[in-house]
Amino acid sequence: MKRTDYDAVVIGGGFYGCTIALFLREHFGSVLLLEREKDLLTRASLVNQARVHNGYHYPRSFVTALRSFVNFPQFVKDYGDCLDSSFEQYYAIAAAQSKTNALQFLRVFSNLGIPVRPARAAVKRLFSRGLVEDVFLTTEYAFDAVGLRRRLSFEMERARIEVRLGCGAEKVVPRPSGQLELDLDNGAAVCARRVYNCTYSGINRLLRSSGLPLLPMKHELAEIALVQPPPEIEGLGITVMDGPFFSTMPFPARSMYSFSHVRYTPHTSWRDDDSQPAAAPAPDAVRTNFPFMLRDAARYVPCLKDTLYAGSLFDTKTVLLKNESNDGRPILFREHHGLENLYVIMGGKIDNIYDILHILEGRQARATGAVQ
Ligand SMILES: Cc1cc2nc3c(=O)[nH]c(=O)nc-3n(C[C@H](O)[C@H](O)[C@H](O)COP(=O)(O)OP(=O)(O)OC[C@H]3O[C@@H](n4cnc5c(N)ncnc54)[C@H](O)[C@@H]3O)c2cc1C
Structure with missing residues (x-):
């Protein structure tokens, strides 16, 4: 019994x-x-980008950046055996449509004491000069779900x-x-x-x-594509900021790379507080957006055109409505x-x-x- x-x-x-x-x-x-x-x-604990955040994603949300920076060493200490820390993580700032420019990015994280270094010349050359203002080497890892x-x-x-x-x-x-x-x-x-x-x-x-x-929550049906990166990108992670851009970085749970795009990863969204909430669409019925992700990303990093697609993971991403404006991702804790x-x-x-x-x-x- x-x-x-x-x-x-x-x-x-x-x-x-x-x-x-x-x-x-x-x-x-x-x-x-x-x-x-x-x-x-x-x-969601598997179907995500596997990024152990260290603040860089949140140049417009001081609190979220700082909390990530504070929590990062603790996570690394507690789950060091479940991490890939062997790659170099680069953040590039787009020259147009970015909500943060390179100087702001550098200033915010220097002021917070979060390490940001100039990218190696060989890495900078991977980016299209006119489309990317600057590229920075950061300290960020990937977890293995x-x-x-x-x-x-x-x-x-x-x-x-x-x-x-x-x-x-x-x-x-x-x-x-x-x-x-x-x-x-x-x-x-x-x-x-x-x-x-x-x-x-x-x-x-x-x-x-x-x-x-x-x-008050909003949900998105999110697609994380799994790929084999071209040889030039192996050992690197790339995130283009701060707007409708993309990331590709190691995804240890499948020994591949993930590929996601701010514009194409969300397929559809819905809210629970609607009187008639929409049901989440079945992922099997959804066609991949990967060709769109890749076409746009290859404008910024041309060698990405040789990325090999292996499949996609779909799941629901949930955010709290009140934080949509500053891209913050704090916690929800309701007692009783x-x-x-x-x-x-x-x-x-x-x-x-x-x-x-x-x-x-x-x-x-x-x-x-x-x-x-
Ligand atoms: C596309 C995407 C990208 C993301 N990228 C990152 C990232 O790079 N880095 C990062 O730190 N975070 C990222 N996140 C956020 C992160 O994935 C979540 O914060 C985290 O996984 C939430 O963990 P959880 O245990 O609350 O949710 P889940 O892992 O979803 O766990 C909830 C569990 O509850 C179960 N469940 C649901 N209803 C019931 C029920 N009625 N009875 C019993 N069981 C139930 C579900 O099956 C599920 O296993 C991302 C999320 C998404 C979706």
């Missing part, structure tokens, strides 16, 4: 749910993690966290006892003193089916959201996990009286 009563249940087995489950297990006797898919970290999955699975097993794969939560219901009941998609139910909704693009779906207030002891948590980037853990530690210290 499976257990039905837990101190804490985490819904969602992405990077956030797994890490939060490990944190909770340090404080509670019984923790259950529910994941709808057949394995952990198969959704498969390595993270292996690490987190091992750590959860060692911590004796129960993990149920292929098991979705359909609804959260309050019980007269003060506990929360979770109705599962296999017809069963479990109870917990506290429930953590860490389902990223699925957050509002669960809130809606539970009759709880929705959160519509129900006592229901937590809703989302991080816009992998490294934001430390901002969340910081809040959870503070709550825990207060609850146990360690902090007044």
Whole structure:
């Protein structure tokens, strides 16, 4: 007979749910993690650019840049064995249509103490001179989502966290006892003193089916193309900033490169707060935008025309509506959201996990009286 009563249940087995489950297990006797898919970290935690941000992506959002810079060394320390740090990451500033110019880029990061160096002459020559104002060498790595999955699975097993794969939560219901009941998609139910909704693009779906207030989020069906780069690009990562441009960089989970484009990676978008929300289109029904990505990128870096396409990953990218204006990607942390002891948590980037853990530690210290 499976257990039905837990101190804490985490819904969602992405990077956030797994890490939060490990944190909770340090404080509670019984923790259950529910994941709808057949394995952990198969959704947004896998289908992304795999960039361990160090601030450079956010020249117009001081707070996000600084938080990334602060979290970067911690992530590298904790997950060094799940990273590719062997390549050189270059940020190029487009000469036209960029919201930041090269001087601003240099100034912002120099002022923040985030390392930016001039690119080698051989690397600069890869870029079309008229279209790119300048190119900078930065310090940024790529994470391996498969390595993270292996690490987190091992750590959860060692911590004796129960993990149920292929098991979705359909609804959260309050019980007269003060506990929360979770109705599962296999017809069963479990109870917990506290429930953590860490389902990223699925957050509002669960809130809606539970009759709880929705959160202001926007979703995009995003395409990450997987490619074999031309020999000139091997060992390099390239990001052209700051507007409708592109990136290509190592994607360790598949031993390939990812290719994405600000204009062509999002296929369609929708909002949960619409009275009649649009359903996410099935990725199988979507045709790749890679030819458009490549055609535009090769204008900036001509040798990219020899990039070989291997396929695409599709998933939903979710952002908080209030941050669209400054391209910030902060965290969502809602406590007692519509129900006592229901937590809703989302991080816009992998490294934001430390901002969340910081809040959870503070709550825990207060609850146990360690902090007044
Ligand atoms: C296209 C794209 C590019 C990105 N690029 C980067 C990048 O380069 N660097 C970076 O740091 N971040 C990037 N991000 C953001 C990053 O991927 C996310 O911040 C992070 O993966 C969120 O982790 P998560 O665990 O919250 O979400 P997920 O990994 O999506 O985990 C949520 C889990 O919940 C499960 N689930 C959903 N509903 C239920 C339910 N009802 N019951 C049970 N389980 C459920 C899902 O199956 C899923 O496994 C990118 C995101 C996208 C989409």
